[in-house]
Amino acid sequence: MTQRAAIIGGGVIGGGWAARFLLNGWDVRVFDPDPEAERKIGEVLENARRSLPGLSDAPLPPEGRLSFHDDLADAVADAAWIQESVPERLDLKHKVFSALQEVCNADAVIGSSTSGFKPSELQEGAARPGQIVVTHPFNPVYLLPLIELVPSPANDAGFVEKARDLLTSVGCFPLLVRKEIDAHIADRFLEAVWREALWLVKDGIATTEEIDEAIRMGFGLRWAQMGLFETYRVAGGEAGMRHFMAQFGPALKWPWTKLMDVPEFTDELVDLIASQSDAQSGQHGIRELERIRDNNLVGILRALKHENWGAGAVLNAQDGRLKQGTDLVRTVDEIADLSQPVLTLARAVPLDWTDYNGHMTESRYLDAFAQSTDRFMQLIGCDSDYIASGGSYFTAESHIRHIDEVHAGARIAVRTQMLLGQGKKLHLFHEMYEGERLLATGEHFLLHVSLETRRPSAPSAAIEAAMARITAARAGQPVPEGAGRAIRGPS
């Protein structure tokens, strides 16, 4: 049977919860007195539908049904999960819980999105305190896995286990916070950083933009994949966590932040942290952790390059400078000998192009050949300005032959021949080499299209002319080995 969640209080957080449940196949019923609730949740849902389904490598279940209710009893009827995301006022939350418990099932989980209140505070005066627990999410709720699951002694173990299982079933990472505390765990760090940031802005040391750059160009990239302690364990190198702490312990006495209420740096504290770090990361050696970290960072940085954002934009700008120093030509006029194959790609194989064996994975050969095709299109005049004017080439067919393997870090080059370039047709043959070793060939048939009609169309006269020059120069050249072949038939 389809499970049912009730969302009490919409907005960005309630909408994010609604999206996570809905897209994981739950029916969702919303109670929110805000007349704008439907529109606001709709906007969050639109974002979630765009990003969440494809994040998975498996199909999500069919989306559940979303409905809005003016009556609280109606909203929570048969709900297995009730999520409260009303404003952060304890009296308001108490009222909501009281009203909820009059009408909801006694075995439903009532989770609170509170950033700051402890569960025992939320449970004060409740009819069934053991039904209420903190389940604190992070925006965007439909993408970030963390939920801080904070029970009090009033919640029994079976209830906490059930809450954890349900959160896991909709793709969350429930982090059980074993001792309740104001602001739980993550927001304590956010609050500390926020306080320090306010000082820096107020004192005129840095602007909001400079602070954001200081985060996302450096330690933010580390924290997306390892947290604070594992990062420092790696930084400590062979000497490990204890060495790191010995080095930075004294800084607690220094004015490195304005937040000076620090714990005493005792041997007991060092021992406690070093032993917890061993339990957490001791199964990996330092060299291994370094490589895991670097694989993660390369993957994250290349994802940001794809979006041309943050550290990825910095890398793309650097690539632009690096390409100026290479043999890659920009126009047909720069090609020394039009009868010969032209260099269309020169790069090293990135870590994220390889499989678990360290070999370049099948689809990345086509990735490289597609980049070579783009480069060749630029050479004959189909550059970004031309594409913006409404014409481009679409690939109709590709034929790849794998000749030899190649590993991460190897320098590869692609050289390209135009077998046919006439009217709307463009037929290319790419050869990929590592040094003199042929790795693969890619034969591609493209059609010039109008980007408006998405139908084949004639290219510009300039492109026709560039193709004609190459055709003339290549006259009499033999068809390259491997071109024009079909895959061996089944007979």
Add this chain to the structure above:
Amino acid sequence: MTQRAAIIGGGVIGGGWAARFLLNGWDVRVFDPDPEAERKIGEVLENARRSLPGLSDAPLPPEGRLSFHDDLADAVADAAWIQESVPERLDLKHKVFSALQEVCNADAVIGSSTSGFKPSELQEGAARPGQIVVTHPFNPVYLLPLIELVPSPANDAGFVEKARDLLTSVGCFPLLVRKEIDAHIADRFLEAVWREALWLVKDGIATTEEIDEAIRMGFGLRWAQMGLFETYRVAGGEAGMRHFMAQFGPALKWPWTKLMDVPEFTDELVDLIASQSDAQSGQHGIRELERIRDNNLVGILRALKHENWGAGAVLNAQDGRLKQGTDLVRTVDEIADLSQPVLTLARAVPLDWTDYNGHMTESRYLDAFAQSTDRFMQLIGCDSDYIASGGSYFTAESHIRHIDEVHAGARIAVRTQMLLGQGKKLHLFHEMYEGERLLATGEHFLLHVSLETRRPSAPSAAIEAAMARITAARAGQPVPEGAGRAIRGPS
């Protein structure tokens, strides 16, 4: 002429600097009394050679020459950049600068990797104070772009500009810190978080592992791409930064961290931050920022899935659960009708598979078909256990026909036919659909190989038997439309 950098003090940080300069074509000369320096720097370099070259989409220049020197004058001869990374003791740093300035060129940049000291402190008593500046990197130095470039009034503008340009030329993001302060900018946050983390561990609230999960499953993912303020601007939603601050301003008085030395939350401070945030992010609307954020997060999360690490491992576990609910079969025995095409992929098109137009990009068709091939291999018995035992299939040839376009978020399915499965040969034909709409076909010829010899070999008897069952069931089926074709020849 090849530029030359001198590295004073090795270790993880000095080694990271050496790697960044070397791989960007600079000659690097190391001075480090540690007898282990050569080994330690060698290990950092090995990591850097593995990850940095392929991070770029352009070839790096040929690697520079690395040498080790016992004599300081020798190490810094003709160096344009001298990087000091000795231990964090001011007296030691003063001694090093004094010795350096006796022998180095007066126009070299002397950068200090110090985490905490202000440039004016470093410059005290120096022969040429204006030659010394803080250039504080982040580990791993060869991958993370951030360098905090902190001058004092003793450094003239031209010198600072030169330092900035040289750092940019080796792929760094130099962040100019306009007012010197203990621990610069980024380490003030790291120190605040470190102090709060020590409290949480000491008070028994959370272990190092729980703290790391609280970071990397939530806000760490946000901070890899937007920092603190841009993230909160988006969280504030339509009402923006001012609304966000009104909501969380009062928390400064609450015990949300143990670090209670907070600035006063005045209107002036709110105005200052809101106006800086407008200057930083005002060119993007909130809806646009949300989509940028989600694109970045999906890319980062999918990169972590590829490594099966952190939030990516959580997502993979969820995929495993989701696949149990689908029509995907696991073995030949589960296939209802062996004569018909079998479902080998069902998923939504992820954001990072699309180009700037929102269309699925060329190489991702092959990515999907390669996943279908893997699935078909599993069906006939070539699963991970079999591969671990030393046999597998390698793709020799692929032929892709593009029939129609598809967009991000669309649900696609691939159905696969075996055209030939006999001895070492496996010939597959994949059809990709969105609903009933045919998007592309992929024809693939594979050879069974021994993973030891990397040469063709016979598969196991179980695989032969599974293929024979399919062959028998498919007897008399016509060759599918589009199979066995060559790309139209140039003639």
